[in-house]
Structures are given as C-alpha cells and as structure tokens.
Amino acid sequence: MSEQSQNQYHHLIDDQCQLIPGLTNFIRQSGLGQSHNSYNIVSIIGSQNSGKSTLLNRVFGTNFQMLSGSSRTQTTKGIWVSRDKEQNILILDVEGSNSRQRGKAEKGSEFYERSTALFALAFSQILIINCNSLNLGHESEYSIIKIIMEMNIRLFRSDQVKQMLIIIRDFNDEVDNFKEVTESIRNEIYGIWGEIQKPPEFANVQPEQIFKIDFFTSSHFQYQRQKFESDMVQLRDRFINPGNPFNLFKGYNYNTNIPIEALEDLATTLWDTIQKNEDLNLPNQKLQASQVRCLKIKDQAIDLINQDLQKLKQDAESNYLTNFNERAQNIVTRSLHHYDTESQYYVEKIKLEMRKVLNDELKTALYPIFNQQITSLQQNIKNELKNNLDALDSRNTSFIKYMDDLSFIRQQIKQVILQGLHQSLPFNEYKVDWEITKIDSQLSKVLEEIINNAREIQFVKYINSQEKTIKNSIDNLISNCFDTLDLEFWTTIRSGFNQILKENETRIRDQISQFFDHSRVDKEMNNIIHQSHQFLQDDIQKKIRELSYYLLKRFKRTFLKDEKGLTRKWKELEEPVIQQLFLDSRKSIEDILQEFTRFKVSPPQSHQFSARMSNMFSSEIVGRAQMNDEVRQAKQSLDFSSEDFSVLLDTSQINKIKQQFIDESEEEYNQVLRQRNTSFNTNVPKWMWVVLVFFMYDDVLRWMANPLLLYPIILLGSFIGLCVATGYQSIPKVLFQQIFGQLTTLLGPLLLKIK
C-alpha cells in the first residue's frame, strides 16, 4: 500500500492473528475522534476475490485495494479499517474466506476465518455478507453463515439484534426472481439454524429473534456496468439517508455504543476473547472496554494535576498555607472536571464507580499534604501562643489583668484553630475521613495545656506574693507582740493573726474565684491558711530563741521606767520600795514566761468555710444525727482545746531561761542600787567647787574666745531659748538630765578615785 493510502486505513488484525495497536490514532486522524457514541460500524465478509473491496469503495468512498486485471492472488489480508468519506461510519474489510494462501497459517485457515468473521459480527452493527449469484446454494457460501450463527449463540447476550445484509452480486433480474431467490436463501438460513447445535434455552428461539436479515442485489459488474454503478449509489443511500425507507441504521440505539475512543480497547478485548475461544458476552465486553477507558481517563485526570499536587506538597512542607483548601479544591475540581468531560459517554454505572475511585485517590494523595499542613498549623498555634504569652509576661500586669488577657488570648487562638481547620479542609465531605473533629480536639488540647500551664504559673506567682504579704504582716505582728510582751500575748497574737487572715482571705478569694472553681478556691485558701499558720509558728519559734532578751527588755521597761515611761528617780526612792518594785516586775515577767510553755494558736479554718460551718451548726435542720463527717471534723477543729496546743518550751528550757532572767534582772537591780547610793555631786565638798572655779575661770574665758566652742554654745543657748519660748522647756531639761546623769555615772567613780 502506498504511503498516501496508509493514512486512510488502519491494519487492525494482521494475517498472523495479531491485533495491531493504533485504531484510536486512526480514528483521530481520520476526523472521527469527536463523534463520541454517534457512529456506525459496517463490516464485510465473503469469499476471496468476490468483489468486497470494489463494493466498499463504491458505497463508502473508501480506497481499499482491489484486485486488478486477471491476477487471482489475495489482496486483503487480515482486517483493514477505513471510514466513510462523509459519514461517521467505520468500515471493516475482512480477508476473504476460502483463502488458498492461508492454508499454511499456524492455527489453520478455518480458525482464522471463523475468528475474523466472528470479530466482524461482534464489532459491527451491520455485517455485509458478500455472495455471488453463481455460487448461491453452494455449501461453501453457507458455511460462513452457519459458523456465524453457531458462534452468535455464544453472543446471545448481545445488546441488539444482529443485522446482516446479504448482497447478491451479478444478479440478473431478467433471469432470476428476487423474491424467490431471497426466500430460498432465507429458508436455507433457517434450515441451517435448525441444524446447528444449540443450548437448550435456544431450542424454541426463532432465528429472526437473533438476526435481522436484509437482501440487496447488484447487477453484473462487467456486463451491466452502468446499472451496477447505479445499484451502488442506491445501496449508499440506504446507509446514509435516514429518510430512505430501507435505511439500514433505522431504529439503531446509539446509547449501546461505547464512546469511539474506547473502540480500540473493545477491539482488543474482543479479539483476545475470540483467540482464547472463550464465551463472548458483548454487553460485558463493552462494559469491560468502558472500564478500561474510564480507568485510563481517571489516570489522565490524576496526571493532569500531578504537577500541582507536587507543588502543593513542596509548599506545605516549607510553610503553613492559608489557601490550602482553595488550592486543594482547585486540584480536585480540575481533575474531576477532566474526568467528567472525557467519560460522559460511558456507561453511567462504570463512570460513577471510576469517579469514586478517582475522588478517593485524590483524597488519599492530598491526605499526607493535609497532615503536613496540620503539623504546620499546630506549630503556628504554639508559636503564636508563645509570642502572646511572652508579650503578656513582659507587660508585668496584675493577676486579674493577666488572667483576663489570658482568656482573651485563649479565645483568639481558638479562632486561629477554627480558621486553620477551615483553611485546611478542601471539602466538607472529607471531614469524617480526615478526622477533623479529632484534630480539632487535639489542637484545643494543646491550647488548653499551654494556657493552663500559664494560668498555673501565674497563679503560683500570685499565691506566693500573697503569702509574702501575709508573712510580712505576721512578722510585724510577732515583732510587736514580743516588743510589748505581756500576759495578753496569745490573745493579741490570735486576734491579730485572725484579722490578717480575714482581710487577706476576703481579698484573695474575691480575686481568684473569678478564674477558678469553688473547690479549687477552697483548697488554695486552706493551703494559704495552713501556710500562714506555719509562718506564725516559725516566727514565734525564731523569736523564742531570743526570749531572754525580750524578757529582760520588758523587765527593764517595768522596773526602770515609771507608768509614764520616764526613768525612775532612784535617789528619791527608799531601798525597800525599790526592792518591791524589782520583785513585782520580776514576778510579772516570770508569769509572762509561763505563757511560752505551749503554742496557743490553733490551726485556723478558712473564714468563709468556718462561717458556713457555724451556720450549719446553728441551723436546726442539721440535727446531731444528721451531721456528716465533714461537718463533725470542722466542728472539732473549732472546738480546739488548750490541751491540743503543741509544746513550745519544756520545763527545763523554761527553768534555764528563768534562771538567766533572774541573774540578769538581779544585775539590773544591783546596778540601780549602786546608782542610788552613789552620788557624785553631793559627796564633793563645796569649797572644792570654789577652788575649781577659781582656777578655771580665766581658762574658760580663753576657751570662749575660740569660735569652735563659742558657736556651739550660742547654738545650744538658742535651742534652749526656743524650747522655753515655745513651751517645750522639758525637752532641754530631760536632755540635760540624761547627759549629766551619764557623765556623772561615767566620770563620778574616776573622780572619786582621784579624791
């Protein structure tokens, strides 16, 4: 065949029983690619050199090679495909039967003839059986029809009645009666139908239920050439003119056609099945071809978006993508759109099944990228939380403001999670498979953990600072009580401590109950109260180590000072009075010391808790019998008796401190006595003062000339004058007495020694 004519044909099956790929290409190149399922297929079978190619070329405008001159060699080998010059009709020219050249083929000529004829019957809508009027009635002419009928029983699940057009060539209507001839052939065929072995279910089936047989006669090719050509034109009209009452495609259901681009798959499947000599089931074969095609279209639809998918993957690996859903949607939509467009003419069921497969594959391909996106989202959330918390920490705000800001941040991040999930979910239908609810709760869990952690840290800081405040107040209370030791020591401590707790508890409760639940607040308050009680114990224990110092200090204040706090004038007091004063003071201190045998502050309850308990005790509703364990315990703690107080100082420690105090207080007493009995200025004779003034006066005048002495004296004089003028003359008097008294104490003994 020349190169030019090669383009108008496709050699579908060669003479070695091989199906040659390229039918789809041929369909495209011959301009049938867009005909979808509105096309027809016409095949021709018949004896070798019976003028098949000649007929096809005349009727369909094809250019099949014809035998020229007197050569009787075979021109058509295997099956060749061409198309009608105008219409969407594919034409199959099948190698002639009774081929002498095929005798040596591998599986034999009979197998080959049967296979190609069966293929032509199964593949096409109209099978032309080319007969010569001269051969009619010959066994060889009917053998092919017999074979087709037999084989067609195996095609009984065909989707349409098979249409056969028997063309009787070289028909001479002057000699032969068309009606008689065709009736005779029809009877012959029905006779064959009766002869062939059929499965039981075909026993009562009439051949016309399976075959539609039409006849056409053509005039003698050589002797009635003009008429022959006119017959060919008429025959063409039956194929192409829908208005022709003998139109051969009338009533054909094009929906049973698979799309033309799947024909190659169908041809391959059919030929394989025929070659394996398996049962044919045309609708199934068509479904199979549809399946193969839909699978290919599905693969194309994946290939189409593969590059974008890879790009999305790369981008998602390096960053969180705010437009992930849009990009994923675009990928899926584009892929499905391609699939829908390309598969629209295929069997609905198969089309939908494969669409689901495509959808699943797209979802599966997107899932790891989605996972990456969620990992980035989680990281983003953590980073954003960290930045927000760092900023909040750096603002150094109050506890309440911090907690308010924290809950604002929590709300904000919740929004970020919602938005992130929205941005990462391309379709709502993916929600379940991609476990969005689970991811949402995981991300929320991460958020809650970080927020709770920050809350707890801030809470601990707050509690610590509050405990510090309480501790300072307790420190002050204890210091004051030790500075002013008296028999009311424990009462003062208890009421002071109670007051501190009450004030702080109200404040702390108010603040923390805005952010923590009732039981947590109660628990923390009890801890604070317990801790405060511990502070109190520790503070008192610490001070107790210096108890001797505080007792002596207290003793001095009672013994050395009068009720107004002024230093006693010992010289004005008689010794027995002083002794009595000493003994009284000592006794009171010894009494105070006895107070330190036990720690007399019971572990307190939360004020609000106690108040609740008290209310409950006073309530008549709660009878003793109804009192539950909690109430009973609380009541016991309120009834704390002195027996329960812990030991502070044992008897030996008390005795030791007492002894030390007695020694030190006696030393003080003796010193007072010495002071009383030692009078420097009264023991000095008056004449001695006169002599002293006589020898000193000129020196005094000389000292006065020195400004370092004169100015302090003037300043001192002015100060005394100012105090007198403003009515505070007692100030210089007291100062003078103090200074003079000290000087006398220091210098008196020295001067006495000199004397």
Ligand SMILES: Nc1nc2c(ncn2[C@@H]2O[C@H](COP(=O)(O)OP(=O)(O)OP(=O)(O)O)[C@@H](O)[C@H]2O)c(=O)[nH]1
């Ligand atoms: N008597 C007669 N001869 C014809 C007719 N049509 C064609 N021929 C001749 O028959 C010979 C074979 O024609 P082809 O058209 O090549 O026959 P064919 O059946 O395609 O041949 P193969 O493909 O080799 O089987 C040629 O010499 C034609 O001129 C016809 O209607 N009657």
